[in-house]
Amino acid sequence: MAVNARTEKFQHIEVFDKPALFTNGRIARDTVPEGWYCYDIRGSDDDPGALCYMEENVVVNHAGSVLMPEKLVMPKSGRLDVRDELGFLDEGNMTLREFCEAHQLSYPTENMKFHIRPARPEEAGLFYTPHPEEDKRLGTVGHVRMDFGRSGNEFWHTWWSRGPEELNSPAFKLELQEVVDTLRESVLKNRFAMERFCYEHGGKISGGWTQNYGYIVETAHYRYCLRCNPSPGDYNCYCTAYDLDVQRQNMAQDKPLVGRVTYANGDAQEFTDAEAFLKCVREELPYRPTTGFRYEVLTDDPSVRRQVDDIIFDLYGEEAPCRQEDHEPRPEQGMTFGGM
Known part of the structure; x- marks a missing residue:
């Protein structure tokens, strides 16, 4: 599975004396910011994990990927020997944003208008x-x-x-x-x-x-x-x-929504089943700081609302984080969600 250039935790490196980021995963090219460059590293046939050659794209013996703000000049062979050119800096994991801050670079804007x-x-x-x-x-x-x-x-x-x-x-x-x-x-x-x-x-x-x-x-x-x-x-x-x-109006008439969840990357999901909604809140809430998980309780059923509060209290006690519904008015009973 490919990794997202904007969310991956990289290793800080130098390659050909240029600062860069390294990951063992394969970077999804559509997540590479405009003006940045991504290269794959090929391992040897004897040891696929060995870092031997840097190329534009490696399918077999992929050993890692490099993200950097400078473009490398590739020879006619299409590969660069990096066996003596990679230096790993012992600074722990680093995100793209942290790399930009460390090297006084502007954090790149999002490439795609639609997620x-x-x-x-x-x-x-x-x-x-x-x-x-x-x-x-x-x-x-x-x-x-x-x-x-x-x-x-x-x-x-x-x-x-x-x-x-x-x-x-x-x-x-x-x-x-x-x-x-x-x-x-x-x-x-x-x-x-x-x-x-x-x-x-x-x-x-x-x-x-x-x-x-x-x-x-x-x-x-x-x-x-x-x-x-x-x-x-x-x-x-x-x-x-x-x-x-239209879909929300029909669902509201058919079976009312119990809750909705959203994530920082744009993902969203709506629930008409109370148990499925509670299960999602219980499983996803601990990862809220990294995923941007938020939820809305859209039902007036006191048992569901009480169970959500119990989940919050079990996880955080008195230090419960603010919910999205704490800052936004609850929908009136009987309201069609297409009119929100």
């Missing part, structure tokens, strides 16, 4: 066409079918509407175009880029005659579910769009 995350196993159904009634309940707008052609570098696409025409609004069309244009810089760049993205980010989902990968982009009003199949000879991608406002 993309791998799908969870239970979300696999969002990537395939269900019964029309389920499409209606989920607020499905439609899907884009995409293909990279025979060469793997083309980009053919077709839109298929699956919901009421009013959902396919000008505002939606504009945002969909922005999302696809942004993803064209990474996972949708070409077939090879998609294959590499899937290899680095995981996201395997069930279904299909070959292995498919699922990724989700969620904005304020829409959820985009990207089903990727980097194999030639078939359509390479389907992007299904859901209207979250």
Whole structure:
């Protein structure tokens, strides 16, 4: 599994007398900030863990990756011998932000406007066409079918509407175009880029005659579910769009939400099952300082609220951290969540 350049704990090193960061993991290239450079290090056939050569990309015998603010000049061979050029500085783990502070560099801004995350196993159904009634309940707008052609570098696409025409609004069309244009810089760049993205980010989902990968982009009003199949000879991608406002209204009428959780990286999850919500709070709250985990209790059920308070007290006692709901008004009973 690839690591995120912005959140990984690196080792501080010098390579060719230049400051850099090292990790044994494989750095996901789409997380490398603009103006920064990432290289892989190849190990030997006898000892794959030995740090021998630095290259743009290493598939076999990958021994680590290097992140640095300066570009290295690669010879025609495409590799640099680093066996006598790597110096590890004994300073403990270091994040990208800490590296920038240590070397008086500006911390780079985020590359992507839209956050993309791998799908969870239970979300696999969002990537395939269900019964029309389920499409209606989920607020499905439609899907884009995409293909990279025979060469793997083309980009053919077709839109298929699956919901009421009013959902396919000008505002939606504009945002969909922005999302696809942004993803064209990474996972949708070409077939090879998609294959590499899937290899680095995981996201395997069930279904299909070959292995498919699922990724989700969620904005304020829409959820985009990207089903990727980097194999030639078939359509390479389907992007299904859901209207979250419609979905929340339908869910509120069907089964009210119990709670919602969010993370600093943009991930969010809503619960209609009280036990699942409580389990999530219990498991994720201890990691709040590193994940940015926050929760909202959206039910007036006193037993659920009491159990959440018990979880907080068991973990923190009188030093309980502030909850998101402590700073925001609770929704009125009977309110549809699409109107929040």
